[in-house]
Amino acid sequence: DAIPPADTVPWPIVHDIPIALVTGTNGKSTTVRLVAAIARAAGRVAGVSTTDWVRVGDDVLDEGDWSGPGGARLALRDPRTEIAILECARGGMLRRGLAVTRSDVAAITNVAADHLGDFGIGTVAELADVKRIVARGAGRLVLNADDAVLVAGAEAAEGAGGAGGAVRAPGSAPTTWFSLDPQNDVVAASLARGGRAVVLDGGTLVLIDAGGQATGGVARTAVATVDEVPIAFGGAARHNVANALCAIGVADALGLPVGAMREGIMAFRSTHEDNPGRLNVFEIGGCTVVVDYAHNPHGMLALADVVNQLPGGRRIVLIGQAGDRSDDDLRDLAAATLTMAPTIVLVKELAALRRGRPLGEVPRVLVDALGVLGVPDDAIIRVDDEVDGTRRALALARAGDVIILPIHKQRDAVVAHLRALSEMGWRAGEAQPD
Numbered sequence: 001d002a003i004p005p006a007d008t009v010p011w012p013i014v015h016d017i018p019i020a021l022v023t024g025t026n027g028k029s030t031t032v033r034l035v036a037a038i039a040r041a042a043g044r045v046a047g048v049s050t051t052d053w054v055r056v057g058d059d060v061l062d063e064g065d066w067s068g069p070g071g072a073r074l075a076l077r078d079p080r081t082e083i084a085i086l087e088c089a090r091g092g093m094l095r096r097g098l099a100v101t102r103s104d105v106a107a108i109t110n111v112a113a114d115h116l117g118d119f120g121i122g123t124v125a126e127l128a129d130v131k132r133i134v135a136r137g138a139g140r141l142v143l144n145a146d147d148a149v150l151v152a153g154a155e156a157a158e159g160a161g162g163a164g165g166a167v168r169a170p171g172s173a174p175t176t177w178f179s180l181d182p183q184n185d186v187v188a189a190s191l192a193r194g195g196r197a198v199v200l201d202g203g204t205l206v207l208i209d210a211g212g213q214a215t216g217g218v219a220r221t222a223v224a225t226v227d228e229v230p231i232a233f234g235g236a237a238r239h240n241v242a243n244a245l246c247a248i249g250v251a252d253a254l255g256l257p258v259g260a261m262r263e264g265i266m267a268f269r270s271t272h273e274d275n276p277g278r279l280n281v282f283e284i285g286g287c288t289v290v291v292d293y294a295h296n297p298h299g300m301l302a303l304a305d306v307v308n309q310l311p312g313g314r315r316i317v318l319i320g321q322a323g324d325r326s327d328d329d330l331r332d333l334a335a336a337t338l339t340m341a342p343t344i345v346l347v348k349e350l351a352a353l354r355r356g357r358p359l360g361e362v363p364r365v366l367v368d369a370l371g372v373l374g375v376p377d378d379a380i381i382r383v384d385d386e387v388d389g390t391r392r393a394l395a396l397a398r399a400g401d402v403i404i405l406p407i408h409k410q411r412d413a414v415v416a417h418l419r420a421l422s423e424m425g426w427r428a429g430e431a432q433p434d
Contacts, residue, residue: 024109038264047081068092
């Protein structure tokens, strides 16, 4: 209840720590975990909050969706935390704001249509304004130069001179732009002003510092090749290449060395342990099974880009959505799903995520949308939940098929079932154990 005498404060353990905030429509969790892997490679203990857990080093403090201020506080208050990488989801920022008044760096991975209609946010431009909350108090921004909405917002802020003071908007803090295109106009303009950027150039992830450009001193540092980035799947997962570029920009702003960037990115894999539910691929019974968190049209299209490059026979896809999305959002999700050219679509019920809708309503809208888009009735199957959908997909599978499972609530149970089948040597066409 009172400020202690200065000489009684244990100053060696009371100190500021570097903080990174990461937001965006998709790719937040992967980017946060990539930066944490880089911090580990640099010998730093990272406190991390994401949609799956709060974690300090190797110790998971709590599981669940901790992408709001509560998760940030839990990670920051742990005395072991030496560097904090905090995921900031839209809902947490709208309900409670940010957990901190300043950060060393704030990153926005992308902005796309999702959750429109919630909290009075009706357009993608308005959603981008929400994402930009992380810019407040940020020492540096890391922004996606391939995202037209983010670029327009930054240009508008620059034209207005920025927000100034302790509250910053894009354009009023130094910005590191990242891009899959080395010739990106926004990147070029930023570098011409002596800025920093991270780009994919000829298959290599390159960190560029043009701070000495006035004297001809542009520094280009190759961090890793795409083939050395496991989550990039040889470049097929372009969204993960973008996430890696963003992570490099964040790590650079935190002062982490390039050697650690390279080591961390090369060590980080698309496994249930490193990046649960994000492009986890299993080879089971002669089938390829992909478990992913894709939960909106933007994410489903990114997943389709990868899936469509996988060898194999038929595509069997499981889809579903929470009840807080509009019918139009559900129809867009169905349309994005069909870019995978599925032979069979299983439509799941997410009973715990109905969010005010009657049981069965969301699956009905999805089934109707698939029918309107030309999917035959006998190719659409209703399932009870994600575990039931997984079992049904495997029961229908033939050797060589690709099964795509966007999982939102029952990931651990689904992965446990897949691993049990693998351990018992199950083959497509055989009965599955109870």
